[in-house]
Amino acid sequence: MAESLPLPRLSESAPGNMDGTDSVRALARTAVPPALIEPLNPSQREAVEATEGPVLVLAGAGTGKTRVLTTRLACLLLSGMARPNEILAATFTNKAAREMRERVARLLGRPVEGWWVGTFHALAARILRAHAEAAGLRSDFTILDADDQIRLLKQLIEARRLDEKRWPARAMAAVIQRWKDRGLTPDRVSAAEGANAADGRALEIYVDYQERLKALNAADFGDLLLHNLEIFRTAPAVLERYQRQFRYLLVDEYQDSNVAQYLWLRLLVQRHNNLCCVGDDDQSIYSWRGAEVGNILRFEIDFPGAKVVRLERNYRSTPHILAAASGLIAHNRDRLGKTLWTESKEEGEKIRVIGVWDGEAEARAVCEEIESLHGRGHALNDIAILVRASFQTREFEERLVSLAIPYRVVGGVRFYERAEIRDGIAYLRLVAQPADDLAFERIVNVPRRGLGPATLQTIHLSARNEGRALLDSARRLVATDELKPKVRSTLAALIRDFDRWRGLIGAISHGELAGQVLEESGYVAMLRADRSPEAPGRLENLKELVAAMEEFGSLAAFLEHIALVMDNDTSDTEDKVSLMTLHGAKGLEFVTVFLPGWEEGLFPHQRALDEGGEAALEEERRLAYVGLTRARKRAYVTFAANRRIYNQWQSALASRFIGELPEDHVAFAAETGLYGRADGGAFAGRARGRGLAEEGVADGMSALRAHRGARMQDAGLRARSAQRRFGAADSARSFAIGERVFHPKFGYGRIRSADDDRLEIEFEKAGLKRVLAGFIETP
DNA sequence: CTCGGCAGAATTTTT
DNA sequence: TTCTGCCGAG
Numbered sequence: 039m040a041e042s043l044p045l046p047r048l049s050e051s052a053p054g055n056m057d058g059t060d061s062v063r064a065l066a067r068t069a070v071p072p073a074l075i076e077p078l079n080p081s082q083r084e085a086v087e088a089t090e091g092p093v094l095v096l097a098g099a100g101t102g103k104t105r106v107l108t109t110r111l112a113c114l115l116l117s118g119m120a121r122p123n124e125i126l127a128a129t130f131t132n133k134a135a136r137e138m139r140e141r142v143a144r145l146l147g148r149p150v151e152g153w154w155v156g157t158f159h160a161l162a163a164r165i166l167r168a169h170a171e172a173a174g175l176r177s178d179f180t181i182l183d184a185d186d187q188i189r190l191l192k193q194l195i196e197a198r199r200l201d202e203k204r205w206p207a208r209a210m211a212a213v214i215q216r217w218k219d220r221g222l223t224p225d226r227v228s229a230a231e232g233a234n235a236a237d238g239r240a241l242e243i244y245v246d247y248q249e250r251l252k253a254l255n256a257a258d259f260g261d262l263l264l265h266n267l268e269i270f271r272t273a274p275a276v277l278e279r280y281q282r283q284f285r286y287l288l289v290d291e292y293q294d295s296n297v298a299q300y301l302w303l304r305l306l307v308q309r310h311n312n313l314c315c316v317g318d319d320d321q322s323i324y325s326w327r328g329a330e331v332g333n334i335l336r337f338e339i340d341f342p343g344a345k346v347v348r349l350e351r352n353y354r355s356t357p358h359i360l361a362a363a364s365g366l367i368a369h370n371r372d373r374l375g376k377t378l379w380t381e382s383k384e385e386g387e388k389i390r391v392i393g394v395w396d397g398e399a400e401a402r403a404v405c406e407e408i409e410s411l412h413g414r415g416h417a418l419n420d421i422a423i424l425v426r427a428s429f430q431t432r433e434f435e436e437r438l439v440s441l442a443i444p445y446r447v448v449g450g451v452r453f454y455e456r457a458e459i460r461d462g463i464a465y466l467r468l469v470a471q472p473a474d475d476l477a478f479e480r481i482v483n484v485p486r487r488g489l490g491p492a493t494l495q496t497i498h499l500s501a502r503n504e505g506r507a508l509l510d511s512a513r514r515l516v517a518t519d520e521l522k523p524k525v526r527s528t529l530a531a532l533i534r535d536f537d538r539w540r541g542l543i544g545a546i547s548h549g550e551l552a553g554q555v556l557e558e559s560g561y562v563a564m565l566r567a568d569r570s571p572e573a574p575g576r577l578e579n580l581k582e583l584v585a586a587m588e589e590f591g592s593l594a595a596f597l598e599h600i601a602l603v604m605d606n607d608t609s610d611t612e613d614k615v616s617l618m619t620l621h622g623a624k625g626l627e628f629v630t631v632f633l634p635g636w637e638e639g640l641f642p643h644q645r646a647l648d649e650g651g652e653a654a655l656e657e658e659r660r661l662a663y664v665g666l667t668r669a670r671k672r673a674y675v676t677f678a679a680n681r682r683i684y685n686q687w688q689s690a691l692a693s694r695f696i697g698e699l700p701e702d703h704v705a706f707a708a709e710t711g712l713y714g715r716a717d718g719g720a721f722a723g724r725a726r727g728r729g730l731a732e733e734g735v736a737d738g739m740s741a742l743r744a745h746r747g748a749r750m751q752d753a754g755l756r757a758r759s760a761q762r763r764f765g766a767a768d769s770a771r772s773f774a775i776g777e778r779v780f781h782p783k784f785g786y787g788r789i790r791s792a793d794d795d796r797l798e799i800e801f802e803k804a805g806l807k808r809v810l811a812g813f814i815e816t817p
Numbered sequence: 818c819t820c821g822g823c824a825g826a827a828t829t830t831t832t
Numbered sequence: 833t834t835c836t837g838c839c840g841a842g
Contacts, residue, residue, distance in 0.1 A: 130832070159832045184831085202837090259832050327831065427829050429833085452831085483818095490818050602832075621830040643829060661830090684828070684833050 071116065074109055074145065078102075085347040086110045088314075089119065089286070092307075092341035094334070095316040098378045099363070099667035100354025100627065103316055107290060108138060110314065112145040114286055122153035124285040126306070129157055130294050132603050134625065138290070154284070158299050160602045162262040165269075165280065172273045173265035178471065178594065180256040181601035185460060186476050187211050187258050194246045198239070205236055205243075213240040214247060218260030219328025221267055221298040224248055254475055263298040270305045281309035292317030292337075296328040304340070313341060319374050320367050323621060323661050325653070335374060352378045354627055354670050356386025358703045362673075363666040365700035370656045389666070389673045391696055393708035396680040397430075397635075401437040404632045404676060408615060409441055411630060418444060420629035422616040424665050426641040429683075430634065431617050438615065446610065448618035454600050458565070458576040462583050463600055465555050466548075469539045470593050473507035482508075485564035487528050496521065509536065535559065548596065549588035556580055620665045631669035636662075636677040637690035662695045675699075 075083055085095045085106045097103035111127065114120045129135045135156045143149040154161055163181065170177040182190070191207040191214075213235050217227055224245045232241035251257060257265060270277040287307050289295065292315035295303075307313040315337060322331040338344045352360055360378055367373070394400045408421055423434050431447055438445045453459060461484055467477040483489045500520075501511035515521055516530040539555050546554075556562050562580070565573050590596035616628070635641050642658035650657070666673055677692045 132832085157832060262832090324830070326829075429828070432833095449830090486819075488818065492818080619830065645829070 082106050088345050092344040093314045094337040094346045097349040098376045100352045101349035108141040111142045120285050122150050126154040126284045127288040129290045159262050162266045166265050169269050172269045174252050176255050182256050182258045210243050214244045218264050219296040221301050285310045287313045289315045293319050293322035293334045294324045294329045295333050300333050352380045358386050358388050359669050362389045362699050362703040366698050367663040369698050388705040391706045392676045394678050396678050397433050400634050400676050400678045401433040405437040418613045418615045422628040423632045424620050424623045445615040445617050449622040472509050475508045478508040485560045548593045549584050552584045620661050623668050629670045630672040632674045633665045634676045636675050636693035
């Protein structure tokens, strides 16, 4: 790739074509350096050159999507067609945004300043900060994360005297989030839907929640976009300003966009109508988070006159891998359809499907294969184990540790989600924003200082009466004798601390300030006194937090960053095996990929099977497709006959996806005696005495199919019970009151009441219990 | 107010 | 297994 090109001068005040006449543009296009365009294949080039009007780039896995995006951006800038601030490029992850920035900078030989490249949320936050008052907020509003949301919702649920068991805050949060994903403020939720969700309680809570957020001067992630939409609707002048400004819009991973994001784009693009969306419907794996594959499927209707460019030439995988993945995804009905091809002459290795006895054997087989590959010079960095669910990583970790193979777990708990980091940030938030009640609640008794629920209750009460923030209210309370002397003095001391810290803002660096706050608040002492094995790590994390802060110009800038951008990008360069979920692997590639746990119930996941029907199954299949297409040269698919999930052994059958892999591109092996005959050949030469038999492919596959047949009956049963669970909302019937049912743990019982999937059952032996419908079996 | 113990429930993915 | 919430003792 062209590292750096001789360029025309690039500056923010480059002579843009402000009035955008076509002659200027056509002229400008000739200024694009050929060195940039020439390495592209014809369709990539087409995608780069189609700058005007709506364009959908359907980019199959490994077809050079990012290259197209970055080249396109570079061309827009170099040709003078757009100044940096006229370009808006939206991504879903911070990583993708960073990568885009870096790669364009590399193409141009210099970083670009002033353009709008970032995640949807970061871009929306930027706009919202500038026009917060139009959304009823102040521009220094706080961005809540998932944790804050839940805690807030818990309070609201409690305030409404709803049973938290019955209406868990998490479930409420999910419903509300889905509404926000669809651009629905409470008043826009349809009556029918509002009445349906949690018996109408979700909508009530949603109303409360939005009110509370406004009072707290806070916005959650969904609000960032939602408020943007409200502003655009109610303040046309603001919208017009941005419509004029953004001459070219780009979107990465368009298949992951939700309705709110779609509406946002559609409003912004209206004037110049230059929208380029890049995506792959076959890699849409976030519908559970509100993503609408429909957005990409409908692009040509939404944006009339759209040009569609397909990138189908794959540069990543061997023909076997490509064919297997294509064969699998062909089982999906809802797709635009692409035919990936490669010029690679080398067939490569077939995908290896391996059946083992249990999860432990699976980890053993995979890790020993890794060891053997490594022994033959395979870099560990080029190897990944991609799991469906994060709990699966554990067995692999154990095995890798015992074989002394270095590994990294990608994803997992993010840095800023750790309790100690969130506590530290809460302190800082309260220092910077005294009215931040959520921060106050979080740390008022951390470390323990005797300010427990009762005290907090008192503060809450008076705060509500006086209509002020908790900290303010506490300040007033300590001046009275409403609190016990001991409590009063502790609280007074805490308030004095905060006043002092606040006075230090600007006087010392905020890194120093953070260090001082953590030290003087007793937080550090608390961790030092903690003898648990995690404590030292937590102290380390706090140190990292303080260090990270130093990089920011202001405390406010840091808090914004931590809310929106902070990710644990471990920039470690050591040679390690990557261990991550399939979702986390999207966009990455490895020479060798291990795909464990291809079992019915785990992958496809039972929950998807139960709750989402055919659409969810197709999403699981896309996930499998994403997994396979991460591999450049080698892919191993493994499944275990038995698996222990939270201490319970379950027998499992091979995933239907295995049966859907085209036979010509698959080599099958199973542990002796597991599936039919065994004659000694071994996977990786050994699996600790227990031979793994290389089966004839046809034999292996038919064995699997036979298993699948048996499985389907079972699946039929499950499907029926799944239908009943969601009877109220969907087409099928719900559980009848008084119906006799069976629960694996409590035995037989009669249903006393039911809502959604929560049942109250009078069990014959165990008495009255609340259980999830998913656990109920048909007697 | 704090802590320890116990029971019950449930596990995907993330800005 | 791991988390949460609840209860009772100190």
